[in-house]
Amino acid sequence: MNLHYRNIRYFFSITFRELWAGEIYGQENIPPSGPCLVAANHASFLDPPFIAAACSHREIFYFARQTLFKPGFWNFLFSRINTIPVDRDGTSDIRAIRRVLKLLQAEQGIAIFPEGTRSPDGQLQAAQAGVGLLACKMSVPVIPVRIFGTYGIWNRHQSAPNIHRHAQVVMGKPLLAETYDPGETHPRRYLECAQRIMNAIRDLQLPSLHRV
Numbered sequence: 368m369n370l371h372y373r374n375i376r377y378f379f380s381i382t383f384r385e386l387w388a389g390e391i392y393g394q395e396n397i398p399p400s401g402p403c404l405v406a407a408n409h410a411s412f413l414d415p416p417f418i419a420a421a422c423s424h425r426e427i428f429y430f431a432r433q434t435l436f437k438p439g440f441w442n443f444l445f446s447r448i449n450t451i452p453v454d455r456d457g458t459s460d461i462r463a464i465r466r467v468l469k470l471l472q473a474e475q476g477i478a479i480f481p482e483g484t485r486s487p488d489g490q491l492q493a494a495q496a497g498v499g500l501l502a503c504k505m506s507v508p509v510i511p512v513r514i515f516g517t518y519g520i521w522n523r524h525q526s527a528p529n530i531h532r533h534a535q536v537v538m539g540k541p542l543l544a545e546t547y548d549p550g551e552t553h554p555r556r557y558l559e560c561a562q563r564i565m566n567a568i569r570d571l572q573l574p575s576l577h578r579v
Contacts, residue, residue: 368426371447372419372478379416380423382435386530387520391576392574393538394467399424402471402539403541406564411517418478418512421536427476430463464501471505481565489518491569499560503548508541509564513571521579537571 383389396403405427407418415429426449431452436442445452453463467477479501481494501510516534521527542564551560 369447369449369539371444372426372449375416375448376423379413379460383417383420383534387418387494387516388533389417390535391538392535393421393539393540394421396510397422397425397476398476398508398510398541402474402505403476404471404498404502404507404509405476405478405512406481406509406568407478407512407514408486408491408568409482409484410486410514411521412523413517413521413534414480414485414514415422415478417514417517417534417536421512421538424533425476427478428467428470429478430480435500453467467501468504469554471501471507474488481561481568484517485523487523489522491565494561494565496557496561498564499547499557499562500536500543502564504559506548508543508545508546509567510541511538511539511567511571513537513568515573535573537573539567542567558566 405418405422407414411457419427428449428451430453431445431450433452436445436452451463451466453460470477479498481498482492483495483497486492514536515532516532519532520534547560547563549556553559
């Protein structure tokens with residue numbers, strides 16, 4: 368496992384548990400090996416590292432905006448913690464997708480956010496077709512994940528995290544291709560696939576004791 372990734376994951380595992388009283392449910396649903404997509408809702412800067420904390424027994428790769436790879440420290444950091452740069456100009460998106468397909472062929476796990484960007488209000492947003500394309504192309508298991516509480520901790524409108532909130536991660540059972548892929552003849556195959564995956568995320572709930 369990448370040493371830098373392992374150290375960053377260890378740091379966020381501690382802060383997730385100790386600073387935000389983080390709880391993880393369904394961790395056994397993450398396969399210990401083999402290709403998979405970890406599909407989660409996205410409301411906060413902290414969602415990717417909290418996914419890393421939840422997937423404590425295996426290495427996961429992540430998308431990151433190309434603009435985050437700024438010269439100096441940030442480029443050094445993001446280049447070493449399993450991030451895949453992507454932007455909106457088309458060329459980099461294609462390059463990123465090719466890299467993801469190679470990683471899945473190498474039996475790696477990829478975290479992806481079907482909504483495409485952080486929620487502006489903490490509510491679940493409509494799915495974009497990108498996750499459907501990846502899932503249908505590779506027919507790999509997709510693990511739906513719903514993250515609770517991170518919008519209140521550090522959303523896109525805050526300049527710093529709030530340490531007086533709590534977070535929970537709920538991981539659902541893997542979705543197999545026959546569940547999410549509507550088939551090659553479907554007129555909107557990738558979007559329909561993405562919506563099915565998003566519906567599986569929406570269906571995940573906290574145990575009743577912790578429901579918010």
